[in-house]
Amino acid sequence: LAGGAVPADGGVVIALERMARVRALEPGCWRIAVDAGLTTAHAQRIARENGLFLPPNPGAAEQSQLGGNLATNAAGPRAFKYGSIGGFVTGLEVAIPPGELLSIGGAASRDVAGCWLRLLPAPDTRATAVAFYPSTERLAAGVLGVLASGRVPAAVEYLDGGALSAVASTYPGDLPPAAAGAILVELDGSGREVAAAAEEIAEALGSSSLARPLTVTGPRSDRLLAWRESVSSAVAAQAGAKLSEDVSVPVEHLAQVIDAVIELGARHGLQACSWGHAGNGTIHASFLVSPESDEELTRAQQAAAELFSLTIDVGGSVSGEHGVGMLKRELLERQWPGPAVRLHRDIKSLFDPKNLMNPGKKLP
Amino acid sequence: LAGGAVPADGGVVIALERMARVRALEPGCWRIAVDAGLTTAHAQRIARENGLFLPPNPGAAEQSQLGGNLATNAAGPRAFKYGSIGGFVTGLEVAIPPGELLSIGGAASRDVAGCWLRLLPAPDTRATAVAFYPSTERLAAGVLGVLASGRVPAAVEYLDGGALSAVASTYPGDLPPAAAGAILVELDGSGREVAAAAEEIAEALGSSSLARPLTVTGPRSDRLLAWRESVSSAVAAQAGAKLSEDVSVPVEHLAQVIDAVIELGARHGLQACSWGHAGNGTIHASFLVSPESDEELTRAQQAAAELFSLTIDVGGSVSGEHGVGMLKRELLERQWPGPAVRLHRDIKSLFDPKNLMNPGKKLP
Numbered sequence: 001l002a003g004g005a006v007p008a009d010g011g012v013v014i015a016l017e018r019m020a021r022v023r024a025l026e027p028g029c030w031r032i033a034v035d036a037g038l039t040t041a042h043a044q045r046i047a048r049e050n051g052l053f054l055p056p057n058p059g060a061a062e063q064s065q066l067g068g069n070l071a072t073n074a075a076g077p078r079a080f081k082y083g084s085i086g087g088f089v090t091g092l093e094v095a096i097p098p099g100e101l102l103s104i105g106g107a108a109s110r111d112v113a114g115c116w117l118r119l120l121p122a123p124d125t126r127a128t129a130v131a132f133y134p135s136t137e138r139l140a141a142g143v144l145g146v147l148a149s150g151r152v153p154a155a156v157e158y159l160d161g162g163a164l165s166a167v168a169s170t171y172p173g174d175l176p177p178a179a180a181g182a183i184l185v186e187l188d189g190s191g192r193e194v195a196a197a198a199e200e201i202a203e204a205l206g207s208s209s210l211a212r213p214l215t216v217t218g219p220r221s222d223r224l225l226a227w228r229e230s231v232s233s234a235v236a237a238q239a240g241a242k243l244s245e246d247v248s249v250p251v252e253h254l255a256q257v258i259d260a261v262i263e264l265g266a267r268h269g270l271q272a273c274s275w276g277h278a279g280n281g282t283i284h285a286s287f288l289v290s291p292e293s294d295e296e297l298t299r300a301q302q303a304a305a306e307l308f309s310l311t312i313d314v315g316g317s318v319s320g321e322h323g324v325g326m327l328k329r330e331l332l333e334r335q336w337p338g339p340a341v342r343l344h345r346d347i348k349s350l351f352d353p354k355n356l357m358n359p360g361k362k363l364p
Numbered sequence: 365l366a367g368g369a370v371p372a373d374g375g376v377v378i379a380l381e382r383m384a385r386v387r388a389l390e391p392g393c394w395r396i397a398v399d400a401g402l403t404t405a406h407a408q409r410i411a412r413e414n415g416l417f418l419p420p421n422p423g424a425a426e427q428s429q430l431g432g433n434l435a436t437n438a439a440g441p442r443a444f445k446y447g448s449i450g451g452f453v454t455g456l457e458v459a460i461p462p463g464e465l466l467s468i469g470g471a472a473s474r475d476v477a478g479c480w481l482r483l484l485p486a487p488d489t490r491a492t493a494v495a496f497y498p499s500t501e502r503l504a505a506g507v508l509g510v511l512a513s514g515r516v517p518a519a520v521e522y523l524d525g526g527a528l529s530a531v532a533s534t535y536p537g538d539l540p541p542a543a544a545g546a547i548l549v550e551l552d553g554s555g556r557e558v559a560a561a562a563e564e565i566a567e568a569l570g571s572s573s574l575a576r577p578l579t580v581t582g583p584r585s586d587r588l589l590a591w592r593e594s595v596s597s598a599v600a601a602q603a604g605a606k607l608s609e610d611v612s613v614p615v616e617h618l619a620q621v622i623d624a625v626i627e628l629g630a631r632h633g634l635q636a637c638s639w640g641h642a643g644n645g646t647i648h649a650s651f652l653v654s655p656e657s658d659e660e661l662t663r664a665q666q667a668a669a670e671l672f673s674l675t676i677d678v679g680g681s682v683s684g685e686h687g688v689g690m691l692k693r694e695l696l697e698r699q700w701p702g703p704a705v706r707l708h709r710d711i712k713s714l715f716d717p718k719n720l721m722n723p724g725k726k727l728p
């Protein structure tokens with residue numbers, strides 16, 4: 001393992017960027033075995049070059065590594081249709097303290113140990129439908145309309161009014177002036193399948209949207225998805241920095257929590273906005289702060305704390321998909337019953353009795 | 365919990381058949397919350413009546429309960445496309461010794477604790493393609509052809525020659541005289557999608573099949589699947605009883621292991637055959653025995669032991685989807701490295717420190 005080092009708190013930092021081999025690729029059996037340090041983008045490129053497809057993409061694909069994706073069971077937009085990465089893992093090679101290497105599962109040739117991932121055939125066609133809404137309420141109605149359509153899109157994404165205005169100038173088309181939110185729906189499959197689904201999704205989105213939804217394929221679809229991806233950095237650029245939190249709520253509470261993000265920001269004197277994976281109820285809430293102001297950051301943390309309370313109240317989760325780290329470790333005990341937290345801690349200590357791996361990062 | 369009882373070995377038997385309520389059904393949000401004792405068939409009927417679909421069906425749907433499906437992460441034919449039941453669970457209410465009730469996850473309204481399952485919209489159309497093969501080798505080529513087609517069927521099932529002859533008289537059509545195996549491929553989706561996929565799947569199956577593959581929809585498709593379901597009891601009826609084992613192998617070893625089942629049976633003087641989920645490499649191997657003969661059962665067990673060895677040798681798993689119970693508990697230590705078995709035992713004892721739950725059923 002490259003780059004092992006002992007930081008001040010006694011934990012071990014493990015850098016895996018030099019463990020980035022493809023150990024085996026068997027396209028005819030829809031599978032690949034890789035090192036844990038291979039980046040998401042690299043694995044996806046290899047799959048694509050072989051007519052295959054690794055659906056989970058948690059974002060930051062050029063930086064994120066498969067080992068990290070697995071450790072956090074990463075999701076991302078296409079989890080709506082395909083689930084998170086755990087469903088694609090068929091074999092694992094893991095090192096546990098004090099230094100045992102063990103191999104579980106496979107679906108593999110017997111002489112190779114490693115992390116085996118199931119792949120899928122690449123869909124022939126992708127299309128993206130986009131629709132704009134005059135209010136959060138009508139946006140949420142659009143999301144429920146998509147669910148009612150009986151189609152299973154690859155992704156159902158949203159931008160609220162603030163997120164939309166942060167990227168308004170780079171929208172590849174004409175934005176309706178009254179737009180206070182947007183939904184993007186990605187469809188994939190065979191050409192005929194996508195064409196049929198696109199009609200029904202446009203109808204579902206259009207029943208509460210400002211203008212007729214637009215559906216595009218090919219490079220125009222890629223441009224729309226890249227535009228959606230640019231939201232996070234565009235929002236951060238507005239005030240110089242942002243505190244972003246990632247919560248997940250039952251989908252029927254989407255409108256309530258999207259509006260609450262803005263209200264919580266206002267109550268603490270901060271601009272706020274959100275975007276995320278609407279179909280899964282995943283909300284990336286951002287409170288904008290100046291990078292020089294510790295006081296603004298404190299207010300943003302107070303707003304985030306109130307957002308976590310609301311999330312728990314509506315039956316949601318304080319960590320939609322970004323994991324529980326130092327920032328949220330105190331919250332686990334509010335969301336989970338005591339025995340569950342205790343079992344979680346005890347299971348970790350079976351794997352890591354000296355608490356060397358990420359000490360204090362999830363459990364206080 | 366209804367029917368709790370302490371058997372002679374000190375373990376607790378828990379019967380859940382009276383815990384069979386539907387706690388909540390929210391079709392617009394694609395979800396249902398149920399008691400652990402609800403049968404698979406009941407849950408699937410409720411989903412269907414609401415235009416929805418619970419894909420995992422491990423078989424014996426009228427007897428199997430959702431709690432058992434979850435405990436074993438049950439799979440079944442449609443796991444090929446949809447994965448096993450774990451991917452559909454979003455919330456759990458569990459009782460752990462000494463009597464703590466805890467609730468994890470949800471995607472649920474906050475006042476209901478229980479087991480929440482994600483559902484999917486019901487596909488408009490189902491079709492089943494069937495093709496017959498003169499040899500195991502050509503049957504396995506048909507399976508790899510389906511994988512190479514770039515389509516993702518709901519299920520890819522097979523019957524070897526012995527399994528086929530056990531149900532030959534009830535086949536709803538004309539069986540080619542030289543048939544020594546069959547593949548059934550189930551497709552689901554929109555009408556247009558299924559029609560397009562059916563053409564490509566028929567072409568993939570047909571490149572090594574005896575006659576042109578047949579594709580049927582509607583009631584004829586249901587009849588074909590029911591015929592496939594009848595294999596297990598028809599095989600058992602041939603000699604009066606059978607020892608059935610469930611192994612899973614990398615799909616490229618399918619032909620080798622299907623043929624080995626017959627050879628292992630012959631070596632021990634027993635008729636043998638197999639069928640299963642070819643797309644996942646899951647093989648249900650049966651060794652036929654007379655119900656009166658303990659000696660035949662012993663020989664069947666020897667044949668099964670040799671099948672397990674071969675399975676491990678080719679990188680497969682001794683339990684494809686039926687779990688590890690008393691019959692296979694000694695095998696876990698051959699398939700898993702020592703530290704993995706130790707961690708597994710230690711994790712169980714965190715949940716069940718007095719070893720009351722299924723003592724000795726999986727770990728010796």
